[in-house]
């Protein structure tokens with residue numbers, strides 16, 4: 001299904017584009033204008049939702065217009081019919097025939113000559129004269145001038161001929177019938193009915209039709225022709241704002257270029273008829289055609305032969321004749337718009353010196369990362385006004401920059417809109433919905449659900465043995481099952497265990513630590529069914545034990561406690577039980593409901609008991625079932641870029657079955673599953689619920705915790721992925737933008753600097769990059785220094801990274817990755833620093849130190865001592881020398897000093913420039929000693945004054 005433009009959709013439903021735009025807006029679709037395209041799924045949703053409603057509204061509107069439409073043709077047809085009736089005067093017959101024929105233009109050409117000769121002889125000689133000229137005319141022109149109501153025969157011949165522009169018959173402008181018009185198109189405007197309408201009205205009176213009226217806005221005076229007005233009266237008046245900007249907007253259709261006949265009509269010159277609401281093009285032509293015989297020397301198709309020159313009525317059609325661009329003059333419209341704006345402005349309140357129209361508290365939904373321009377479009381104001389408004393509110397934001405949620409909230413409050421920034425999850429759900437997809441729930445009924453293995457995450461304090469335990473569980477299992485199998489770390493694995501004679505599988509997420517767990521949860525993804533809390537029996541409950549426990553509890557995940565290292569002599573499993581009881585984890589043996597298993601990862605002790613406890617806990621507190629038959633869905637556990645295999649992602653199937661060859665979209669990555677491997681490196685054809693597999697074939701590296709979903713085809717996958725990517729980018733920009741108020745800006749300008757550390761993070765797996773970024777975000781060094789991660793990614797450090805770093809003064813942090821190609825060389829040349837790490841904490845520590853190094857030093861005053869001035873020696877060379885007694889502390893040369901008189905500071909921040917004991921220059925003099933000193937540039941000292949000596953010392957940053 002091809003994309004559809006808004007106006008096409010509107011036409012289909014018979015409503016105005018703005019109605020469709022408004023409805024789309026209600027649906028949360030962000031469509032700019034009538035010419036914007038709408039994705040097929042959105043169209044479907046739209047028509048499902050509003051189709052019926054709008055269609056009926058559209059029909060109603062059409063019906064309203066219809067009577068007028070129908071009335072005219074009816075009248076017209078009636079008239080000829082009457083005319084043709086035997087009761088009519090014979091003289092009228094020929095003329096009457098012509099219109100009759102014209103009503104059905106198809107046979108048009110025939111009737112002309114036919115009735116002509118046939119009936120002409122019959123009528124009385126009186127009739128012969130006028131009829132004769134009419135007949136040929138009819139035969140030649142009837143088709144084009146088709147609509148000729150009763151007027152002609154009444155008015156008779158030539159003089160009134162042009163008038164009958166009455167041609168204004170809707171059916172008249174039949175394609176290809178006008179021998180004079182080369183431009184006369186085949187139903188170029190399917191909107192013939194309105195034209196007919198107008199024509200019917202306008203033409204009736206003005207004949208002048210001139211077709212020229214086409215693009216004109218309504219001109220009330222046009223109604224002067226009398227006929228025009230009635231014809232139009234039944235119609236909605238075209239809104240100037242809705243008028244196309246150029247004739248081209250009409251598709252150059254008959255309306256756009258009155259063409260042919262219109263060109264020649266002498267009568268056409270009477271333009272006003274054309275004043276009829278523009279589209280009267282067709283009928284006008286009719287009129288013109290009628291006029292043709294009178295003025296055969298037109299310009300032909302170029303139309304507007306003498307379109308009244310600069311008359312407004314003529315615009316839009318002058319091109320051919322005068323070589324002027326045929327576009328409508330904008331003067332009139334502009335002033336109208338300006339007037340409207342002025343009016344609106346008058347009603348608009350002033351905020352910070354800017355007039356912006358306020359809302360009525362209506363809800364405006366914006367995607368995260370939207371810009372002021374997006375917001376301005378939704379509420380129909382000028383983006384520049386919003387920029388200015390924000391500026392006055394202390395925020396400096398450009399119109400196209402992504403704006404953060406708080407700023408939108410602020411704006412919403414000021415302007416009385418309920419701004420809803422759609423959360424990424426909601427946005428994603430809506431995105432999938434637009435493709436008729438839903439993530440997160442099983443399809444089908446209860447009966448379709450089948451039991452699935454529990455998914456387990458191992459958490460606990462540092463060094464309590466998480467990794468060791470995961471390794472032990474895996475190798476013990478592998479050893480038992482497939483001796484010799486080479487296990488690979490793919491981020492998750494499955495083991496099986498025998499519980500009550502039943503073979504039960506358990507899936508372990510192989511990235512220990514609650515960082516991975518929380519990172520997933522932060523994305524709204526919950527992969528974990530059960531948490532194994534590892535506590536070393538020799539160490540007991542530690543801070544991270546509690547943290548992990550809280551995370552699991554917050555996620556509502558049942559906990560199994562693995563009391564580890566029981567092989568150690570100083571282990572005390574009982575103590576661990578006691579400690580955890582305080583945190584609400586009461587062992588079963590104490591009457592609680594938490595299973596505690598004493599294990600030793602090192603000696604592989606009680607591992608089977610731990611597995612059993614997991615299965616039993618799952619059975620007792622969880623209903624782990626999923627539909628294995630549907631299209632697969634799940635989560636990305638880990639992903640990285642493999643040199644040989646390209647992007648590789650370990651995914652966990654949560655429901656459905658994933659098969660090789662299926663199209664999937666995982667976060668912003670998509671592709672077709674080329675191959676699937678399990679933790680033993682064996683290829684897998686199908687992965688059922690709770691099964692972790694490594695998937696090859698994606699186009700990019702998705703992030704840990706992002707969801708994946710099987711879709712119908714690659715195209716859909718790509719569309720979803722692209723949308724996600726652009727949204728992610730926008731959201732990232734919004735997040736990255738440091739919220740900087742005007743005050744901040746001023747302050748940093750005053751300081752003459754602003755300190756910012758830009759980083760580019762590269763890591764081997766997405767999990768580590770995310771963990772690093774999250775941890776960096778938590779470094780708090782106050783407001784003076786900001787840390788910005790300007791780019792992050794998985795894979796080697798490339799020249800592009802160096803390029804970006806050079807351009808933005810950034811440092812590149814490589815975590816378990818090396819540079820690629822000439823990246824190092826380039827970095828040296830560009831002066832870009834690349835730092836390599838393999839331990840996260842080290843990276844964080846160093847960056848924190850760097851940030852602190854960027855802080856301006858802070859000083860504190862440290863009092864050194866006091867000296868009382870006992871005597872003053874005056875020297876012409878060096879000024880007044882104070883003879884002092886150090887009363888406490890020390891007096892140090894080059895230190896700072898202040899002068900106190902009766903305990904009041906009389907001079908501050910003086911420099912103690914020289915210090916002597918006896919005749920020797922000294923650096924310091926201690927309490928109880930006499931000394932002579934001078935204060936640089938200060939001579940106003942008196943006996944009894946006290947010199948306080950102090951130093952400014954840098955305060956070490958915490």
Ligand SMILES: Nc1nc2c(ncn2[C@@H]2O[C@H](COP(=O)(O)OP(=O)(O)OP(=O)(O)O)[C@@H](O)[C@H]2O)c(=O)[nH]1
Nearest residue numbers: 461462463464465466467468564565568600601602
């Ligand atoms: N004696 C004994 N030592 C163990 C046992 N389990 C783990 N260890 C040791 O404890 C240390 C830490 O084990 P890891 O598995 O690395 O601990 P971890 O919790 O994964 O540590 P982080 O990854 O730093 O959070 C290692 O030296 C292990 O050999 C055990 O059951 N008994």
